[in-house]
Amino acid sequence: MSNKVDFDNYTDNYNQLLRESTGFFSASEEYFARYKIELVRKMIDRSPKRILEYGCGIGRNIPFLRSAFPDAQIEGSDISAASLEIARRDNPAVNFFVEHGDVQQGEPVDLIFVAGVFHHIPVSQRAAVTRKLFSRLSPGGELFVFEHNPFNPVTRRIVDNCPYDEDAVLLRPAELKSLMRDASLTLEGAGYCLFVPPKLSALTWLENVLGWLPLGGQYWVRGLRPA
Ligand SMILES: C[S@@+](CC[C@H](N)C(=O)[O-])C[C@H]1O[C@@H](n2cnc3c(N)ncnc32)[C@H](O)[C@@H]1O
Numbered sequence: 528m529s530n531k532v533d534f535d536n537y538t539d540n541y542n543q544l545l546r547e548s549t550g551f552f553s554a555s556e557e558y559f560a561r562y563k564i565e566l567v568r569k570m571i572d573r574s575p576k577r578i579l580e581y582g583c584g585i586g587r588n589i590p591f592l593r594s595a596f597p598d599a600q601i602e603g604s605d606i607s608a609a610s611l612e613i614a615r616r617d618n619p620a621v622n623f624f625v626e627h628g629d630v631q632q633g634e635p636v637d638l639i640f641v642a643g644v645f646h647h648i649p650v651s652q653r654a655a656v657t658r659k660l661f662s663r664l665s666p667g668g669e670l671f672v673f674e675h676n677p678f679n680p681v682t683r684r685i686v687d688n689c690p691y692d693e694d695a696v697l698l699r700p701a702e703l704k705s706l707m708r709d710a711s712l713t714l715e716g717a718g719y720c721l722f723v724p725p726k727l728s729a730l731t732w733l734e735n736v737l738g739w740l741p742l743g744g745q746y747w748v749r750g751l752r753p754a
Pocket residue numbers: 534581582583584585586587588604605606607610626641642643644647648656
């Protein structure tokens with residue numbers, strides 16, 4: 528692993544790099560954002576009033592969060608101030624803020640969405656970040672974390688070849704679950720996802736039945752802050 532990647536340096540070509548590395552799966556990089564948020568929307572059974580996307584980068588997921596949860600107040604945060612400038616420009620109605628260590632920011636939220644962030648957090652800081660996420664949840668609030676699946680060889684190759692993944696240390700679902708448990712979250716579920724490219728639309732039903740199979744491109748873990 529080399530030094531931590533600074534996403535301030537990738538704001539101009541973030542989408543292009545993403546498209547280059549995942550284009551074989553879907554020609555539209557928006558597909559991944561829509562897919563994950565739809566998965567979350569289908570799973571939760573109440574309407575969150577406040578939602579935080581932690582590590583939102585340039586805000587690719589924000590429009591999909593807004594359309595999936597039109598009544599919620601949505602916020603985004605990141606350590607990359609330059610990424611947040613773009614997120615703000617493209618989503619003027621949303622509040623974005625820069626993360627500063629353990630500082631508690633904003634009101635508690637009912638849902639925290641985190642996608643593709645943990646593998647960029649130095650291993651020694653992951654427990655503290657997970658505790659911070661716990662502390663930002665309201666009682667009964669839920670955390671959804673999506674991560675690259677280290678068991679999938681194609682995913683590993685993508686990560687190895689992507690310039691902004693230079694600092695990536697992938698984590699297994701068991702590691703993410705144990706971070707969540709140690710932060711006092713109750714595990715509510717986990718699954719593998721992104722098995723079938725959207726162009727094979729006749730097979731997309733498989734996505735709903737293969738969650739147990741460690742071959743999806745990514746996986747998710749869901750944790751609850753007990754009421
Ligand atoms: C691969 S990008 C993902 C961005 C966004 N979640 C998405 O799905 O498009 C990873 C993001 O995590 C952010 N990040 C890395 N370490 C972080 C930390 N400790 N706290 C918050 N954000 C972090 C980076 O600055 C970067 O914007």
